[in-house]
Amino acid sequence: MAADLFGEDAPARPDVPGAAPLAERLRPRLLADVVGQEHLTGPDGAIGRMVAAGQLSSIILWGPPGTGKTTIARLLAEAVGMRFAMLSAVFSGVADLRQAFADAEKMAAAGRRTLLFIDEIHRFNRAQQDGFLPYVERGTVVLVGATTENPSFALNAALLSRAQVLVLNRLDEAALRTLVARAEAEVGKPLPVTDEARTALVASADGDGRFLLNQVETLFSVAIDQPLDASELAAFLHRRMPVYDKDRDGHYNLISALHKALRGSDAQAALYWLARMLVAGEEPLYALRRLTRFASEDIGLADPQALVQCLAAKDAYQFLGSPEGELAIVQACLYLATAPKSNAAYMAQKAAWAAARDTGSLAPPANILNAPTKLMKDLGYGAGYAYDHDAPDGFSGDNYWPDGMPPAEYYRPVDRGFEKRIAERLAWWDERRREQRGG
CATH class of the missing domain: 3.40.50.300 (P-loop containing nucleotide triphosphate hydrolases)
Structure with a gap:
């Protein structure tokens, strides 16, 4: 949907003095004139x-x-x-x-x-x-x-x-071009730029109609003999910085976009959103912290090297500084985007934390309690503990759950990446436990 500020045929306000800013002179007179x-x-x-x-x-x-x-x-x-x-x-x-x-x-x-x-x-x-x-x-x-x-x-x-x-929607390209056309009609002459430069001018507004009209007014305020091309226009006008408040909504919108693109394994989009953040002035270490969180939340043990890559990128950035160190951030971003995905560790944490809150007072079983004193041994601490390294295959199948609490399953590895091998190990251990406990 277009996001125009002014309608196609909205006339200029006759009650506004001619010396008023161009944006004010072009304000609609009726609500029906506001289109987009x-x-x-x-x-x-x-x-x-x-x-x-x-x-x-x-x-x-x-x-x-x-x-x-x-x-x-x-x-x-x-x-x-x-x-x-x-x-x-x-x-x-x-x-x-x-x-x-x-x-x-x-x-x-x-x-x-x-x-x-x-x-x-x-x-x-x-x-x-x-x-x-x-x-x-x-x-x-x-x-x-x-x-x-x-x-x-x-x-x-x-x-x-x-x-x-x-x-309200930000103004799209069609809307911004409409504003330029209205300005030309108000002033009574064409904008002194080439078609390529007009496209660059519209893009520089970043959806802000007021900013665009102020730039247009600047161009009309000076005598320009020949239409400016894109490079000449860039030299004439100050470049608009991207709209990005590092502690406000834009900050969270862009990091959310980066996280979702990584999760969706779209390396190109992830790189774009990372660039949007860094070009706009985001602190690189903040981006690295979010990438590191992603490595554990959305990849985990499906690729254990993901976390290593992020921490290495942090060290490389701190060692090299900007802009050389930003390449390490890009490398970590691309590694995360192309790695197999799993949120099994994240879900396991949530489930285990919930169980700990619900059963926080249950004591460990006596067989796995340490017994440094005679009294503790007499009370049964450590009695019957099976030392796994002495068992066949290094696995005893002992009980490690509190008395009165049945074993639970928090971690469910996915059938992707390194976690596929982990799932096979867990299944083997579970089968051995069932055999030792008579099915």
């Missing part, structure tokens, strides 16, 4: 249904920068005839919130409801977020919050229970 977020604004979308009914409920608009959150909030208020008030959590404090609520109460007394738009709402602390609740519950304001962060982590549960979360 049709899953929200269309007749079957949440916003479309609210407008049709003339009844708004509080919502949280979650999406990347430059996808139209502020525009949608403003046009939503206009569509249902509500007063629009806006605060930014970056610049506002408790006094600003109190004033906004007081103004809304006055307008409500006069018969007009207020749509209160809070930009970057996740930047308000939890106490400030709780302060919205009574005004939302009484209907003093309809709250529309905008955030680039995952609301599940950034917003109070109480606030989320009173607001519907709506997800």
Whole structure:
């Protein structure tokens, strides 16, 4: 689905001065002009249904920068005839919130409801977020919050229970090209770039319509005699860094993508996501820690060398530094992606930990207890212990489970890689135990 910010035929705003930034001059005048977020604004979308009914409920608009959150909030208020008030959590404090609520109460007394738009709402602390609740519950304001962060982590549960979360899509290539065409129509001349450079310009926006229009405005602001090619455009404009907050949602999304690609044995995709993280500035040792975790969680004993490869990559990176040491990280990533997979060790850990919590007070059987004193020997500690190295094949088949607890099975090796051989050993030992215990 396209993720356009402006419709194909949306006119420029006549009420915006010509000296205003290009992005502001191209803001839609009607909610119907916002296209590409049709899953929200269309007749079957949440916003479309609210407008049709003339009844708004509080919502949280979650999406990347430059996808139209502020525009949608403003046009939503206009569509249902509500007063629009806006605060930014970056610049506002408790006094600003109190004033906004007081103004809304006055307008409500006069018969007009207020749509209160809070930009970057996740930047308000939890106490400030709780302060919205009574005004939302009484209907003093309809709250529309905008955030680039995952609301599940950034917003109070109480606030989320009173607001519907709506997800905006990042702008795709078609949408961004539409913005360039609208800018050219607004300015009245074509962008001074070649077709190749236009493609590079669109790609550099990384889905952010506002950023793209600012770059376009920069190109229109200077005299350029001949259309710029891609290399000349790169020299003229600053390159946009990938959107990646190392301690926020983008951080966890990319590491999740890397983990899933590794688990799916897609070496090419895994390498891409690793590159996305490192190019964007992720700490290489963090990536190595996640690869090392993967080696135990998703490969385990199917290939015991996977863990060794990760630890060796860590040592190599610390020895060589960046960028030379990053090749060792790539090697570990590719080894993990191409190794046989097994989560048997991971599942065994979960099952054993659960059993330990349930049966934590059971003592080991007396035959495997150490007996360093005469008293302990008299109490039966170590009595009847079978020393495995003295038994045929080095296997005694003795009991190692607590009295009153039957043997359990936590580790179930898969029929892949080295674990296939481990499974054969376990089956042989199990058969010997059954024979010794009479079946």
